[in-house]
Amino acid sequence: MHPMFENLFVFEMANNHQGEISHGLAIIEALAGIARRHSIRAAVKLQYRELDSFIHPAYVGRADVKHIGRFLSTRLPDRDMLTLLEAAKASGLMTMVTPFDEASVDLALSHDVDILKVASCSATDWPLLERIAAAGKPTIASTGGRTFRDIDRIVNFFEHRNVETFGLLHCIGIYPAPIETIHLGYMRKMIQRYPNVTIGYSAHEGPDELDVVRAAVAMGAQILERHVGLATDQHKLNTYSLGPEQVEQWVAAAQRTRLICHTATKDKVIPNEEAVSLRELSRGVFATRAIKRGETLDRSSVYFAMPITVESQCTSGDYAETIVASRDYEKDAPILDVRDESAVRHVRDIVHEAKAMLSEAKVVLGKEFSIELSHHYGIQSFREVGVILIDLVNREYCKKLGVMLPGQRHPTHRHVKKEETFQILHGDLTLVVEGQTHKLVAGDLCLVGRGQRHSFSTSGGCIFEEVSTTSIRGDSIYDDQVVARLDPMQRKTVLETW
Template structure:
């Protein structure tokens, strides 16, 4: 069975707003199902389960000083009534969910085949209850109201250790929550701390407020939760519960925010965006007449708008262009009238470095100020983006520690080592590795041993960063299946520099904007 997908989920908490009335609860469920259906969202209707006969101490069943007791008792519903309401949730096209506050209620959720269990903030350190919830073998969402990060860490580890798929709701347990106490940046903090978890926002602000939903989605919240109910002539909602109309506006605000935020992947520009930018770009124009075959220098040109079709942009200007036709003063220099110099080999490396630095930033991997870098380009520097790898060496004594980086689409040819044994540990991205004919797909945290004399090759579709931990690395200890590589001297198939080689990779006439 595939794991439950928490992303995009709207949680509608019925709580005690059913007032202990089956008909009223049914009306709420049907109204919320209609709102969810009209907005085309995945919604879970959440019950709160308490086995009141044991949940409340017998001395407090009457005249209790605890403000919750009278409400819990006055809105009591039977298990049979909850069973009918769970069926109503399913008939309304929603997912069933429940917050159990005691062990007996976990059993009730299991008996009713409730889809998701919720851990309330007040129960997050109730370890006997957590044990029973973990045993139920259901996806779990837990709220973090009033918890320290240490307590959240403990709960994440608790569920991970028991292989319970869980998601986390940022929550502030003040009802309603003033804006200055929403602390929505905690969504970002939780996403950074638990990158493998879906982080949501359980809202307790006043129900007409929709801006927190916009902001929460913008910060990366994958789920939203809100208390819901219906008002009648005799039933009034509390200050943090929403009517169907308010839920509708809230859902629409979240949907709009998702549209505004868009994809995390860099999207190609729209045609109108490209046209708008081109209308402001400068083109290359001739400052004086130029004869065919003449070298065009920087003093011979100027940059101005408008940019004509086929004209070189100012960003495409490089030294060394030769005219292929007679050109007049103020004439636009086009691509057909300009023989541009072939790019220097090092530009392929410096361009790749820009991408690798970005990968390290994305993976949040910091490098020390001192290291050695080796660019392996087995079929030439210009094919480095296809066949190549970048090896960053930190230590090479009796043991060796390296980072190996590959950009999307790069591969490293099949080879073996006579002296060196190595272990690969993936840190970021996905690595495709073949060892003695066996294909492995490695993800962050995966590890693979490669012993001496063992044939291996690797590549990546996504881009990858992995550690190589090995015995001491020596020159001329790589033997390739492709004999043409073995016949090359090391300096012709490798470029070695200190750090990123900012100046070592720059020939005298190379355009310095390409510097690493």
């Protein structure tokens, strides 16, 4: 996702300036106030058409063709459109233009707009898209009335032309759009289908409908677009545009939902108040009878009850029947001994996290594989130094998956017989080969030749594919002699079950 599109509101003025510059300026002033009050990043969007060439000469002035009369009656000179954009910039808003023809792209560029927009009706207008792509501006395309075959073509079109800042909006081209036609599930599919594209929602539902924007934000929409206007004695709002008060409510609903859905960090952050509340409701372990030091605390010797009476008391979740009393206990006394956090528990937690990472990345292993934990400085240091290797194929060619937990590194080594290529499937990997650093993300490839010294590490966690010649045990030669002197089985734990 490009930062420019993150949590971006787009206010579509279109013809709601009603062909009057004063009216358009009043709308911009109202929108700027809303953006300031809610501390949002917002863009005002206008529509550009070179009407003298856009409309066929034979249809100019005819009232029987929808839209043409409206386009002509609300026409503003180019200088007035520029005035509106300059007013938006002066108010702290970004500027955005939907050009409907090539001449309008050129005009938008001369007006130095921040973002170009592709309307749904233009989403497969390849001559126009060529001009838009060549402009080199951040671009957002609406997808109303477009199948996934169309959208696939649009995404690939802009990717092949190296338009790096690109977004898509799920959109229903009905004005206003009935609730049953909105189908936000398609937006969620777009998020999954195009992970390198910022996805949002262009709203055409009724102006008082707030549930849709809440749902869109909850499902991951980053860009939110809405038609806006200003009702006056002379001008009425259409059935799908929002007045300033409705815009304020719409923005507030989106922002509140973002707050509710916000993920602060990759791992869950447990507020102290929450931890205290849960502990107050948890059961502590107490002695059913007098217990002597050295006795095993089996189930007949303890019971579980709330509240926990001392800070260091064993809880029901920490209890195991193998705990041995380290002191004498009286009947009903709180048990202070807890189960040993053994290597087995440590390994089990590692396995659980690795399986969750694979599931989150949608990497399916199948049924035929073997697993080993490489722990070069002992299993207790695995979370700092190590890697989980999943062997899938090892013939004249070899395929493995590597799973690294956040913050892990793998020490410098080389292979005498094996050549290998790393491809990143998920996350980040910093691979250092013969002193040259490669910062890799999903999709990136890097070759490590025979005899080349290399090490790797990850910041946020990584899943990578290693494709190589035959993998031979003992073919890894480590720079650190502490590791090099170990038998391979001393630095590896082979898992029989997953």
